[in-house]
Amino acid sequence: MRHFTTIIAIIVILVFVFVPSNVEGKQETQIKISPPETIGGNKFCTRVLIRGATDIYGISAILQYDPEELIVDEINPGGFLCDGFEKVSVDNNQGKALYIGTKTGDVKGVDGDGELFCVTYESDGNGHLTYDSFDINLSDSNIEQIYINEIENPIIKINPLPEYTNEKNIVISGDYSGEIKGIYINDISAEIDIDEKLFYCPVILEEGENAIKVICEDIFGEVFEFNKFSVLDTIPPKIYVDKPKDGMKTYSREIQVIGNVEDEIGIREFFINDVPIELNNGKFDIGITLETYGVNTICFEAIDKADNSTYDEINIDFRKRASGGTKEKDKTSNEEDGGQKGKYEVQDIEK
Structure with a gap:
């Protein structure tokens, strides 16, 4: 089985140009090689299109290619000239194909x-028609x-979209x-700057994943379509602080802060x-040093992938140990109040 190397899309049209005096002022004749259409497997077809033609009587085309990269199966008339004389010759050993069509x-x-x-x-590879040369000649009656005039296939570049917004x-x-x-x-005509070859179009997103349909129509009337995706998320994250509780009183300068953060698209x-x-996995467990005696505020902020943010805070009352208090007594009080010993010993005081 013949091995085909990966083919890069290179379109090179070599056209012999003559402008006879008797055709001056006629509309410009445009030729375009369409993007490949998949037939099945690694088999493709590419159409050669004409636009703005005037008095086309005959056509000759010679395609030269590397048979290690391309095998031509057949060349079929497109019906533009309709009846008349036609000749097709394909030699994959020499890498040469010929098409002649003419009125009679x-x-x-x-x-x-x-x-x-x-x-x-x-x-x-991607199926583009790659060749060494493609000579196309047209003649009138x-x-x-x-x-x-060869017309290149349009190429559209979309500025990067946010994955989440x-x-x-x-x-x-x-x-x-x-x-x-x-x-x-999304079926809305974009504003186009022809001189700068730029375009833009406002889009309204819906909550969740949005498939943004982009359609380009070229001057031959051919349509190219593809999709871009963006997720709209307007729901802020949720912060849950399990320990310590807001308003807790403690004698310990070092406390353990435990909780978790939830969000649909991720933090x-x-x-x-x-x-x-x-x-x-959305959980946090970290030791905090209280700065001063009295009320210490611990602040939490979570920002998700769409830039939604949530702010929360708790207040911890750090107190000096009462005169005559014992460490053992404080430990007992802490356990009775539901305090836990983590990385640091937390000692609560009943309110």
Whole structure:
């Protein structure tokens, strides 16, 4: 079985150009090689399209390629010239294919738009038609060669979208190359700057995952479609502090802070007293040193991946040990009040 190397999309049209005096002022004839269409497996077809044609009487095309990278199965007429003489020759050993189509008799050539022919081939990789040269010549009913302008397939680049956002209204923007007729975002026509080849379009997101449909229509009327995705999340995280309880009184300067944070899309950052804390499956368990006697405020802040944030705080009353108090008594009081010994000994006082 023939091994095909990965093929990079390289489109090179070599056209012999002659502009006879009797065709001056005629509409420019445009040629375009369409993106590959998958037939099945590693078999593809690419159409050669014509637009703005005037008095097309005959066409000849010679495709030269590397048979190690491409196998041409067949070349089929596209129906633009309809009846007349046609010849197709394919030699995959030499890497050469020929297509000739022409009207016959004393008749006028064909005007308008259409498909000249279609190349069916086998290729590895992304399926783009890759070749060494592709010579296309058109002639009119006076057997004069016609000037051809090759039109490249449009390429659209979307500026990066946030994977998660809490903004309901966003703008889809980007740039493009080639010639286009229109760009549509979720079926809304985008504003296009033809000179700068830029576009933008406002989009309203719905809560949850949004598939943003992007459609580009080129001047041949061909449509290219793809999707971009973004998740709208407007729900802030929830912070649960299990220990210590808000308002707890203690004789111990060192306390253990235990709890967890919940969020639908995940936490990006979590802070205790402005210090970044690494969560373990959403849980935190960290020792805190109380700074002064009296009320100490412990602050919590959680920020999710969509920039929603939640702030919470608890107050701990750090008291001096009463004169004549005993450490053993304090321990007993702490256990009776539900205090726990973690990394540090926490000693609560009944309110």
